[in-house]
Amino acid sequence: MTRRVVNFYAGPAGLPLPALERTRDELLDFAGTGMSVMEISHRSKEYEAVHDEAIALVRELMGLPANYKVLLLQGGAHLAFGMVPLNLLRHGRKADYITTGNWAERAFAEAKLVAGDRVREAGSTKKEKFARLPKAAELKFDPEAAFVHFTSNNTVEGTQWQQFPATGKPYVCDMSSDIMWRKFPVEQFGLIYAGAQKNLGPSGVTVVIVRDDFLAMCNAEGLPSYLGYPIHAEKNSLYNTPPCLGIYILRNVLAYNKSIGGLAAIEANNRRKGALLYGCIDRHAGFYKPFVTEKADRSFMNVDFFLPTKDLIDLFVKEAKKNGMIGLKGYRDVGGIRASIYNAVSVADVETLVAFMEGFVKRNG
């Protein structure tokens, strides 16, 4: 019997057990080929079926309109931080970036490397340590900006845009840590990118969703070929050898997501998990102090909170680990506790954490 822990890591993070079991069971012999999926040509019909199914499942689960392409690339959000401005901003175009946390700031800094002063910060809550999202009145957009970049969920700080910012412009969005947590109207998005390692699959796969007009805006002239989005769109992400094993596992995760009722079922689970965990924090507001200052900005993916002392934080992490709960130590910039409760974390997992938190406050509160 395999022992499995309750996994609250912020990413790489837990994946659905049935998707992992399928991966294990087929590891030496995939689709009746007598090979592992990592041993077969990416030009074979067996691999291409997986590749196409992964893309079709992204489309289906998210309800993407026909004028969006799905690309499966490499390099994570970090490479996307660079590819977005390399494709969209080298030739005089301008953009606004909303910086709402550690990763949003990195996206902005990388865009400045490429486009300098043509990218502007449209708003930031850095003075408040990113403990809330900016209000509409705090955002100022450049009328000449071609798009507004934002980060839909701030993994480090635990804020999430429940309503996307009112910009009047197309969005470009880093959705690495909350893609597939719920369905949303995609029409205002020109481009979405997401490293797989939170809600989608293993690290090493990057999902890019791009609207046809944004694809047409991409200018890959003079760029090394891998760095241009259009070639990947034209070749169905088979321009070069893709990360086949990672894409296969992405397919397994998405097929599992579909089997349990798609994003409607996943969202219901996520809302229940959030209600349980924030409910516990709010019940013991004198003991558990949320990092995020505005309830409306709370993330359903990453829940950051403090305990009264540093010693209690350390004890919490230690005792939780003893009880089979892993990955609760907060990110270095914030400290405290961070419970990441991505899609693969079950309601029962959160109930386990909440029961532990109730006991902990009784013993130490």
Added chain:
Amino acid sequence: MTRRVVNFYAGPAGLPLPALERTRDELLDFAGTGMSVMEISHRSKEYEAVHDEAIALVRELMGLPANYKVLLLQGGAHLAFGMVPLNLLRHGRKADYITTGNWAERAFAEAKLVAGDRVREAGSTKKEKFARLPKAAELKFDPEAAFVHFTSNNTVEGTQWQQFPATGKPYVCDMSSDIMWRKFPVEQFGLIYAGAQKNLGPSGVTVVIVRDDFLAMCNAEGLPSYLGYPIHAEKNSLYNTPPCLGIYILRNVLAYNKSIGGLAAIEANNRRKGALLYGCIDRHAGFYKPFVTEKADRSFMNVDFFLPTKDLIDLFVKEAKKNGMIGLKGYRDVGGIRASIYNAVSVADVETLVAFMEGFVKRNG
């Protein structure tokens, strides 16, 4: 009982069965963590141990001197085609490229995108369809070139530099399809890159080996951060989330390589496999026609040959498949048969192929 075929794919290609079995057995619970290796933080001590072991095994198996760094990146050789000139050639430096096949030409074309006329073709056998490597007298080097780029094994055409070209310059080398096939004196190499999906592991991992003086020559100024080699060297390839699962499998493959006697044992196997297969081709020289025109240039990794007619080629592929041998169809630019016999293809596998070839020539010769 898992059925396994004999795998002659050119890449992604077969991997050693014990390395795959270890991957399967640990897939739900890695290193006693109760998690898959793809579910655990890349900052955890358990993952870092794997990461460091993979790097240490590259060093040990290849016998790398202390003044080389090993980086584990993403994007395959394609992204490396761009990263090499972006790091080394943007600021007036010059380089020579030897173009000996399909992939060598791509490397050259990508370098020209970045550095224009500052990269020169030092020699090419394109007029002969790359069916041999250039002779020393056919190579002309620019005295101002900072390095000479070459492709150590030409996957498509089936040529391999048994003696590296005499250049008097440091090498930069695409070793994607023959890294780890034998030990070689590494001192003349300034930088080596290799997509993992032939001799190392799954696609989605790129191994880069860089000499300290070449690392110091890298200028990442103004590049999106992911594209600079120095940041990855400084952060031990943990600047961003690495492709953890792929690196773990790389570690499993290399640990297996070490367990069977390292590169000395692997080279002996490879030479035996080459002798068996080329022996059969040469015995039936009227029937099996090698694509490569110079015996000295023959590859121990990819063996290209023709049969008298297109129909016989198709029949060969079909009957081989019926006998459990996969991946023998030649690359579209060359046609014919290509048997890729990377490290994970055993002597017994090649004996199976040779026995089939002997029977085929008897029935159809």
